[in-house]
Amino acid sequence: MRRRLVLLLVVTCLFTIVALGTIPVPPPKRVTISSDDGGIRSPDIDNFIRQVESWKNNYPEKFDYLKKLLFKENFTTTEYKRPGVWVYYTDNKTNLSRSDEVKIAAVVKNDNPIEIRRVLYLTMEAQEPGEKIFKPLTGTQIQQVNEYDENNISFPRGFPELKSFVFLKKMGDIRLRIRATDGQFDWSSSEQKNNDSPANGFYYELPLKIHNNPPEINTTSMAVYPNPARWDDYIEYRAIIVDKEQDMVNVTLHVFKGDKVINITKPFPSSIGGSQIIFSTKDAKLFNESDADKNFTYRFSSDDGINTTWTNISQGPRIRPNPKIEVSDFKAACEDDNYYWWQNYNFGLKAKSQGVEPVNLTVDLYIDTPAHPGKHIASQTVLVPTNDSINIPFKGKQPFDVADCNQTFGYYFKYSAPDQDGRSQSNMMRSTKVINARLVEYGIFDPIMIIGNLVPLVILTILGGALIERSILRRLITSMKFAFWRR
Amino acid sequence: MVLDATGFVGLALLVVLSVIVAKFHMINLDRIYKKVSGPMEGNPHKDDNNKAKKDFYEALSLPQGSNFTIATASTWILFSVAVIFYFFLTPTIFENFNYFIIFPVLASSQYGFLILGFISAVIGWVSLVGLKLPQAYSYYDITKNEKLMVLVPWVLLLISLIISVNFGTAYPQLPIWDLKIIDFAAILVSEGILLSPFILEFLEVKR
Numbered sequence: 001m002r003r004r005l006v007l008l009l010v011v012t013c014l015f016t017i018v019a020l021g022t023i024p025v026p027p028p029k030r031v032t033i034s035s036d037d038g039g040i041r042s043p044d045i046d047n048f049i050r051q052v053e054s055w056k057n058n059y060p061e062k063f064d065y066l067k068k069l070l071f072k073e074n075f076t077t078t079e080y081k082r083p084g085v086w087v088y089y090t091d092n093k094t095n096l097s098r099s100d101e102v103k104i105a106a107v108v109k110n111d112n113p114i115e116i117r118r119v120l121y122l123t124m125e126a127q128e129p130g131e132k133i134f135k136p137l138t139g140t141q142i143q144q145v146n147e148y149d150e151n152n153i154s155f156p157r158g159f160p161e162l163k164s165f166v167f168l169k170k171m172g173d174i175r176l177r178i179r180a181t182d183g184q185f186d187w188s189s190s191e192q193k194n195n196d197s198p199a200n201g202f203y204y205e206l207p208l209k210i211h212n213n214p215p216e217i218n219t220t221s222m223a224v225y226p227n228p229a230r231w232d233d234y235i236e237y238r239a240i241i242v243d244k245e246q247d248m249v250n251v252t253l254h255v256f257k258g259d260k261v262i263n264i265t266k267p268f269p270s271s272i273g274g275s276q277i278i279f280s281t282k283d284a285k286l287f288n289e290s291d292a293d294k295n296f297t298y299r300f301s302s303d304d305g306i307n308t309t310w311t312n313i314s315q316g317p318r319i320r321p322n323p324k325i326e327v328s329d330f331k332a333a334c335e336d337d338n339y340y341w342w343q344n345y346n347f348g349l350k351a352k353s354q355g356v357e358p359v360n361l362t363v364d365l366y367i368d369t370p371a372h373p374g375k376h377i378a379s380q381t382v383l384v385p386t387n388d389s390i391n392i393p394f395k396g397k398q399p400f401d402v403a404d405c406n407q408t409f410g411y412y413f414k415y416s417a418p419d420q421d422g423r424s425q426s427n428m429m430r431s432t433k434v435i436n437a438r439l440v441e442y443g444i445f446d447p448i449m450i451i452g453n454l455v456p457l458v459i460l461t462i463l464g465g466a467l468i469e470r471s472i473l474r475r476l477i478t479s480m481k482f483a484f485w486r487r
Numbered sequence: 488m489v490l491d492a493t494g495f496v497g498l499a500l501l502v503v504l505s506v507i508v509a510k511f512h513m514i515n516l517d518r519i520y521k522k523v524s525g526p527m528e529g530n531p532h533k534d535d536n537n538k539a540k541k542d543f544y545e546a547l548s549l550p551q552g553s554n555f556t557i558a559t560a561s562t563w564i565l566f567s568v569a570v571i572f573y574f575f576l577t578p579t580i581f582e583n584f585n586y587f588i589i590f591p592v593l594a595s596s597q598y599g600f601l602i603l604g605f606i607s608a609v610i611g612w613v614s615l616v617g618l619k620l621p622q623a624y625s626y627y628d629i630t631k632n633e634k635l636m637v638l639v640p641w642v643l644l645l646i647s648l649i650i651s652v653n654f655g656t657a658y659p660q661l662p663i664w665d666l667k668i669i670d671f672a673a674i675l676v677s678e679g680i681l682l683s684p685f686i687l688e689f690l691e692v693k694r
Contacts, residue, residue, distance in 0.1 A: 342595075402595040406659075437659050439587055439595040444653040448597055454652065457604035458645065461568060464612045465561025468621055469553055 083110035083120060085180040085189045086202040088156045095209045098166045099245040105156035106178040107202060108143050117145035118182040124159050125179050125188065129172030129210070134188070137176070138162055165210045166245055169305060176206040214307035215243035215270055217251075217277075217300045224298070224316035230422045231287040231319045237279040239300055239311070243270030247304040253279040255286055256297045256313070262286055270304075292422070293321035320422025324359055325384055327351045327419045330429050332411050339433050341400040342441040347377075349413055349426070350389040359384045359417050365394045368410035368428060369435075371403035381416075406437035494580030497671050501570065501678060508682040511689040512623060516544065518692055519626075548625040551634070558637045560621045562644065562681060567611025568604050569647040569674055575603070576655035577667060587658050600652055627684045640677030647673040 056063045088105040096102065106122045120143040125134040138159035148154050165174070178189040189204045221240035229235050237253055252265040264284050268277045277300075281287070287296075295318045300311045329350040334343050353359040362381040366374055377399045382392050400409070410430045418424055442449040520543055550556075575586045586603055587594045593602060615621060650670040653662050679686075 402591045405591075439591060439658050440599070440656045441595065442597070443656050444649065446656075449600070449652065449656065452598055453601040453604070454648070456601055457568065457608070457648070458565070460605060460608050461564040461611075462557070462561045464564040464608055465557040465559070468560040468612070468615060469556040471616070 078116065080116050080118075080184075081112055082185050082187065083108050083112070083180070083182075084192055085120075085122065085178045085187075086192075086204065087124070087176050087178055087189060087206040088201055089203060089206050090201040094207065095211065096165065097211055097213050097244065098168055098171075099164055099213070101164055102162065103158065104162055104176060104206065105158040106141065106143075106154075106180075107156050108148075108154040108180070109152055110148055110154070111152050114145060118184070119144055121181045122157060123179045124162060125177050127175040127177075128168065129170040129174055134175070134177060134179075134190075136179070165208075166247075168210055171210055171212045171306060174208050174210055176208065177204065212304070212306045213244040214309045215241055215245075215247065215249045215251075215302040215304050216309055217241050217302055217311045219312045219314065221274075222298075222300065222311060222314050224314075227316045228318035228320045228423070231289055231291050233281075235281045235286070235317055237298060237300075239277050240274040241268060241270050241277050241302055242272065242274045243302075243304060244272055245304065246270055246272060250303045250305075251277050252301045252303075253283075254299050254301065256299075257291070287319055289322065291319045293418075294319050321418040321424075323354050323420045323422055324417040325351050325361060325415065325419055326354050326389070327413070327415065327426065328389065330411075330413070330426060332409075332429065332431055334433070335396075338436055340436045340438060340441070341402055341404050342398065344396045345399055347394040347397065347411060349392050351382075351384045351392055351415075352389040353384045353386040354420065356386060358386060361392075362416040363392050364414040365397070365399075366412050366414065367399045368412070369400065369404045369407050371401075371407070375399065400435055402439055404435050405439055406434060408432075408434050494574060494577070497675075498574065500675065504675075504678055504682070508685050512685045515685065515688050515692060516626060519547070544626065548622070551624050551629060555624070555629070555634045555637065556621055558634075558641065559624060559681065560615060562637055562641045562677070563615050563620060564608050564611040565641060565644045565648070566674070566677055566681065567614065568607040569644045569651065569677070571603070571607040571610070572600075572648055572651035572655070573670055573674060576600075576651045576658070577670070578654065578658050579661070579667070586655070594655070594658075600655060624684060627688055629684050633684065633687075636680055636683070640680045643673040643677045643680075647671075647677070 055066070086107050086109075088107040089103075091103070093100075104124070106124065108120055108122070110117055110120075112118075122141045122143055123136050124138040126137040127134045138161045141157045141159060143154055143157060168174070180187060180189075192204055217239045221238075223238045225236050225238065226233060227235075237255075241249060241251060243249055247270055248267050249270045250265055251268050252263050255262040255264075262284065264279055266277075266279065266283070268275060295315065297313050297315055299313045302309050327349055329348070331348045332345065334340075334345050336343065347365050349363070351361060351363075360381065361384045362379060364379045365377045367377055368374055377397050378394050380392065380394070382390065384390060408431060410428045412428050413426045415424055415426075419426070442453075520540060523543065574580055578585060578587070586599075590599075593599050596602075647670050650666045650673075654667075654670075656662075
């Protein structure tokens with residue numbers, strides 16, 4: 001039944017087609033495109049040919065370029081050739097420090113037609129000093145199929161991770177090469193050694209010599225402050241460390257105490273210009289009471305993980321002796337407010353013993369002026385009691401001379417026993433007063449000036465006159481005698 | 488070196504006055520010699536002019552008296568002391584070249600001024616002997632009143648000396664009364680009086 005129905009339908013269709021005859025097909029409608037100038041242009045093949053012919057005649061150079069642009073090489077081969085890869089390094093410098101900036105890249109020469117070129121994955125490998133095998137040094141860079149110039153050479157493809165060799169821990173010869181893979185082949189630039197390099201700067205393996213600039217501490221930058229110091233003072237050791245590689249450097253302070261050495265190590269970030277390193281007695285207990293009145297030495301060493309450098313041994317600190325006296329109330333004044341250089345000046349201080357017994361103390365007075373720096377003026381010895389401070393006066397001293405006129409002055413004392421700061425000398429105290437500019441002590445009405453200077457001077461002139469008179473008289477008498485004789 | 492203009496001009500004035508009067512003196516002697524040389528025509532020494540002049544001057548010399556000679560000589564010595572004190576003790580004249588700058592220790596010592604005075608007097612004495620200045624007075628006829636006038640410069644120079652010393656004692660400040668002008672005027676007038684016999688003779692002969 002079904003078969004009959006299908007057959008009926010087919011027959012019906014055939015009859016319909018026969019009855020209708022050939023169905024006319026309308027020609028394709030003409031597509032018109034409005035041009036910018038408002039006209040209508042027909043993009044048919046004739047127009048295009050005419051247009052191209054017009055270009056050929058009117059713009060021969062541009063026409064040639066268009067030809068070049070539209071030219072498609074003949075697809076001659078389907079055989080894939082493995083591209084060549086090289087290390088690219090144009091700098092002549094092969095002896096480098098770890099911190100020297102380097103620009104090392106990879107280049108590829110790919111002579112395969114673009115249709116069969118493959119994406120390449122490039123990695124830089126290094127044979128580090130003392131190693132026998134190459135290990136990857138960088139991440140992977142991708143060389144696309146269209147990134148070649150007209151000579152089929154890629155533009156240098158850098159590795160951003162490789163800016164210097166600061167990461168190296170061993171110094172010496174290093175070799176670099178490029179490893180490439182295209183999914184099928186996996187090869188390195190070393191394997192092309194038998195081929196010629198296409199240009200300068202292309203290396204199958206790039207040999208470099210890497211050296212380290214060790215950290216340095218200049219001896220002249222080393223200092224201990226304060227020096228001298230009390231054993232329980234806060235004491236700082238300072239120095240400037242310079243490292244061209246800017247490594248994190250482990251610096252060690254070595255304090256020599258007789259046969260013993262105390263070492264303190266701290267990491268410091270270094271810099272090219274120099275960074276200050278400071279160790280202090282807060283880092284470790286360096287001194288105790290028994291170190292009083294002793295001298296110590298120290299040095300630094302610095303280690304950047306590759307090299308260790310040592311400074312010279314420097315002096316310091318001197319630990320002051322333990323105090324025996326306490327001094328205070330330093331004074332200096334002229335006997336009146338004129339502060340003439342010839343006047344008497346009074347100096348003084350107070351002192352008491354800090355121990356359980358009185359101290360036989362010798363005190364020296366010094367003054368300090370531009371003309372007389374550190375001039376010793378006087379000395380005296382006193383017995384300093386334990387209970388109360390006593391005055392130690394230096395009265396009626398004439399410490400200055402005419403060269404000190406119109407100058408300020410300083411003064412200080414030296415003691416035979418250490419004071420409360422462990423020092424045997426006071427600070428320099430400066431007077432706020434200026435020594436008067438007047439030079440001559442004696443006024444015009446001073447007896448010294450009248451009797452000692454003016455009167456003898458007048459007498460001197462009279463005597464001089466008399467002396468001349470005697471000689472003239474003698475000469476005159478002689479000449480008169482001569483004249484008489486001639487007559 | 489900073490020079491005080493007044494001081495520098497003053498020094499020049501004293502020197503110029505001395506030079507002019509020295510010239511007057513030479514002219515005076517030449518005139519007398521020319522007047523007298525006529526009667527000496529037959530002199531065998533006529534050709535030797537210099538020797539003749541010397542002999543003439545020796546013959547012309549007349550003693551002016553001990554007191555006058557001592558007075559003039561000592562006044563001239565005092566004059567040289569006063570001049571040196573004026574220029575080297577007054578701080579405003581040679582600001583950077585004075586006794587206190589060159590020899591501060593000596594200047595401020597107890598007898599610093601006496602030492603400078605002694606050196607000045609020696610310089611004066613040597614100059615007088617060298618220039619034969621007191622002897623030059625013996626060629627002139629000086630009246631008693633004129634001789635007494637020598638005491639005036641002696642007093643003036645003493646005043647000048649005291650003013651200069653007063654400047655020195657106050658150095659580097661200035662004394663209350665700045666009598667620098669009086670100081671210099673005293674020196675200048677003294678020099679004029681001391682040289683007056685030569686000037687007067689020149690003017691008289693000219694008349």
